[in-house]
Amino acid sequence: MALHLRSSPSLKSTFLNILRQNLGFGSRSHVTRHIRQNLPHDPPLRGSQNPIRRFCNTMAEPETLSSFGQHEDARNHQVMDFPGGKVAFTPEIRFISESDSERVPCYRVLDDNGQLITNSQFVQVSEEVAVKIYSDMVTLQIMDNIFYEAQRQGRLSFYATAIGEEAINIASAAALTPQDVIFPQYREPGVLLWRGFTLQEFANQCFGNKSDYGKGRQMPVHYGSNKLNYFTVSATIATQLPNAVGAAYSLKMDRKDACAVTYFGDGGTSEGDFHAALNFAAVMEAPVIFICRNNGWAISTPTSDQFRSDGVVVKGRAYGIRSIRVDGNDALAMYSAVHTARGMAISEQRPILIEALTYRVGHHSTSDDSTRYRSADEIEWWNKARNPLSRFRTWIESNGWWSDEAESDLRSRIKKEMLEALRVAEKTEKPNLKNMFSDVYDVPPSNLMEQELLVRQTIDSHPQDYPTDVPL
């Protein structure tokens, strides 16, 4: 681009020249003379990686000017100083392999049967927290099932379940504090549930009634709550990632003891926003945790058609981000990983990438029938053998914190509460028509006021063509 000519392209060609000469016969003076001619007027780099300096006025450091050079180190090997550190030379033509022979191992603490693995490292949870984690996982499961059924019965227009991903939802939320700001995709209602959003509030949003905080404007599962620091779900994929980096930047400026946390699926990692957000977070040294729910499917696209890298965890290194792969169906491992990540993100002011391996047991949404593109056996296997609820239940029962009786009490109570919430939400009045035009701006401008009047006039003259349940 014309406007970038002053910086990178001429520098890039300069470096290529240096490399060519260095592989051959370049002498130091020849190389540095070459560089000096081509440097842009302003030094292109600002040297320090030290995060503290970013709060003060800084000037470009003069040392960077002399860093374009080569010299010989103590062992007489030729080494080049290059932005980012010293680069050793090699006379072998060796490509970095596209993948490691072994995949990145997955951190887990509870085995398939819910038994604690010996010598496992994890963050201890109290009985209270563990029981709340399990109860909320059960609540989420029941809520999802009941809402799904309600949609099938025609009571709800749409729904998307998080079945199979309860551990990611609840255990990650449990490891955070209420001040951490959440930027969800749309399969993370469990985080809201953990923070205290009631079943009634969920139902209100799904039915779009006048008690919905979103004032009936969005489709079901697009929850948002500013008081619980959970940002309104925006249907666009991965757009929340740069938003999260911006929020982390804001927290960093205010020096808050909090981080931004954002969730996305395996499919979302193909979007440009994923790559840009990770890059930005690393450069800004922003305290943000990127949690990828790698559940194997993006609607009907399996991960083998989504990317060819070893999952998502290896992408972190490309951007200079510390990453970990976790068993997403192991609530204890999820809790430990997120807890540790949060500590690092805030104290070291850095982003962290967590890839949680899991499986999308439900369909993508109520508009999808996943048996058309995957086998029912596969779904069944993950639902039974790798079920996050049963694994965690085994563990809490082994600690004497749970029992069959507690289970049946909880399930019957939640089911009753859910059905009641559904009933109340269905009966509650819809928001007033004026909400179609309010909040587009802070104050409705004249054109919108005029448009609203036109709608009302039309309704007045054709009342039979308009729904009767929208209060005017």
Next chain:
Amino acid sequence: MSAILLQGAGAGAATALSPFNSIDPSKLVVPSRSSLSVRSKRYVVAGSDSKSFGSSLIVRRSEPLIPNAVSAKADTAASSTSSKPGHELLLFEALQEGLEEEMDRDPHVCVMGEDVGHYGGSYKVTKGLADKFGDLRVLDTPICENAFTGMGIGAAMTGLRPVIEGMNMGFLLLAFNQISNNCGMLHYTSGGQFTIPVVIRGPGGVGRQLGAEHSQRLESYFQSIPGIQMVACSTPYNAKGLMKAAIRSENPVILFEHVLLYNLKETIPDEEYICNLEEAEMVRPGEHITILTYSRMRYHVMQAAKTLVNKGYDPEVIDIRSLKPFDLYTIGNSVKKTHRVLIVEECMRTGGIGASLTAAINENFHDYLDAPVMCLSSQDVPTPYAGTLEEWTVVQPAQIVTAVEQLCQ
């Protein structure tokens, strides 16, 4: 949200936003005729009749602002109504002054974009700000417009007031997803829980041989997005005033600057002032024809106006300034007076600001027109690099003179 701002603006402001059931629907067909009588005058603006609507941040009665940019004299460019001499500066310096004043006033205001930090911005609008406020508050970002716009939106939702700079407006095409889906919508879809007080600004328009990709007029593409406001500055006075107003607005505002106007010189007041975001500027009152324009074309129009005056015509020139929403009050009053309208814009023929404005005028002021609304715009071609061809894609004063003569026959 709006209630809080209204309290700050003074009690009188509340009546301007009376609920619609107090407006008689039978009277409300043409907004210029009746609806505005419902709004109270929230302040007296020296030398102007224009009313403000929509925004609630116009005047803080505790501060001595001069919120006016309407010229009282026929041949001077819109200037201040202050009695002090003021200081002279270039347009990009006026933008910088406005930005700096707002950053001093409110610690939440921050800037992000490519090369805005120590480099000072590619047009030097942010020059010196990184030294003064630090390089976290004036943030250099990697090259990804969608990402830093998204970042600005996320930061705004958490309480900051970012000013996002697109190095060239054309690059913001890459940010369209964030601007349309998140910036414009999240206040609405969240039920008012989250506000996005961002300012997105940058230079656009046809420059001097910058090539097709760097000569875009993004106002055409953005004008449909619900939830955003768009303004275009054209003089150092309104550049500073609009920058300040945009930063203070709770709505996302896109401020369009023009690549060729950055070195315009003008004397602006020393006292603090802002310009109303929804108001058009009367550049030259007249009787025969209304010429509506904005940004760089204002200067082509004024040049044509000199020729027209010599030929005996009396054009009324209005710089519409507010591209979304249009100031139909000022425009309407002018149409009612002159009965002829010529729109001069730099957008392309199809789907530009002129196209929307033509439709709005025809719909609302049809009875007052003695001739069809005429619109002069650029052709529907990518801007050529060759200087001579580039000159002819942009509307020239000679064409404006011819058009006026035709309309006034």
